[in-house]
Amino acid sequence: MISVVIVGTGRMGTLIRQTAEAARGVDGAPVFGVAAQVGFELDELAAAPAADAIIDFSNAATLDAVDAYVRRTGAALVSGTTGYTEEQLGLLHALGEVAPVLHSGNYSIGVAALRHLTAQAVRELPGFDVEITETHHNQKVDAPSGTAKLLLDTVIEEEAAGDRGDYHPVFGREGMVGARDPREVGVHSLRGGTVAGVHTVGFFGEDEEVTLTHRATSRQIFVNGALAATAKLVGKPAGFYTFDEILFG
Template sequence: MLKIAIMGAGRMGSLIRSTAETMRDAAGEAVFDVAFQVGRDLSDLDSAPAVDVLVDFSHASCLEAAVAYARRSGAALVCGTTGLTAAQMGSLRALGAHAAVLHSGNYSIGIAALRHLVGQAARELPGFDVEIVECHHNKKVDAPSGTAKLLLDTVLSEKNAASAATCAPTDAAVGGYRPVYGREGMCGARDEREVGVHALRGGTVAGVHTVSFFGTDEELSLTHRATSRQIFVDGALAATLKLAGREPGFYTFDEIMFA
């Protein structure tokens, strides 16, 4: 049985706990032992017992406490918190020198497949304009979503790699592909090196992500639609099982689930 702790007592944290507590293996034995759950009172971590894995789906403001606990206790860390700054991501990477760390903006297997397909399309449609649209419920506090950022990183990586391989040295001043977050006013014609990113908010939408490729007289759109948060919970707990016992390091979702 894997001993875990959960950081975050909101909708995701609560669903992770209820799912973990009901999971059974082929012999009917409990898969997880949830040692404790931390909500708003981060001081609870000061005297918390050691666990195998800390599962963090809380808030960016709680990351420092999660990293400190993992460093102090030796627990592996599965982090699904979005809206992290570059400095906070650096803190997670640094923790990888002491513990196994996994961070992902999305724990859905379908999103992982979407990212692979988006990378392929970006390579094979070099002259196409790319736009990313994400839609979430009206309670989501960060924009664009962590998943949209993952998809954007995939597009930029593929586009800039292709550009670097084909452009002449004198083209370097043109610069690489870059994101444009929404458009307003007299913004001028679309630059061929921009990737549009747009966030919609409303209702109870669990998450919809669409990456569109616009060419001359044709369009390709790839969409993933989540109908509940359960898919993210299932992916996170599957990754938790696979991360436990790993050597210290900073891992991606692909590395843990598919390598």
């Protein structure tokens, strides 16, 4: 049985715990044991017992406490927290020196496929303008979403690999912005209601348009992916891993 500590007591953290406690292996035995779950009372994390893995779907403000826990226990870290600064992302990468660390802005298998399809479309539609739109519930605190950033990175990397110049993001547009720079990638965030997550990558050419969309109807898909990744990450050598590497590698 894999022992886990869960950081986050909101909707995602609660669903992760419920799903983990209900998970059973082929022999009917529990797959996970929840050693502790903490919210913003980070002193509790400092006192939490050592576990095989820590699953963090909370807030960027908890990173220092998560970092200290991993360094104290050597637990594998599965992080789905978004909104990190570049400095904080550097801290996550550095944690890979002492434990297996996985950070992803999205744990959906469908989104992993969307990223691969986006890369293929960039290669096969040279010269098309690319725009990324993401929609989430009205309680999401960061924008753009971590998934939108993943898709943006995919577009920019593929354009660079094709020797088509340096592409750059434009986060929304307002006022007299002038004609669209052919090397910009528009990124737009919508917020409202209880939307679990919709991500669209649009490719706009002369007289034609290609649109790729992933629509999440519940948070359960992210929970399932995170727990599957946790089971595969535990026991890996120390290092910083991507979702693709762990799930499909």
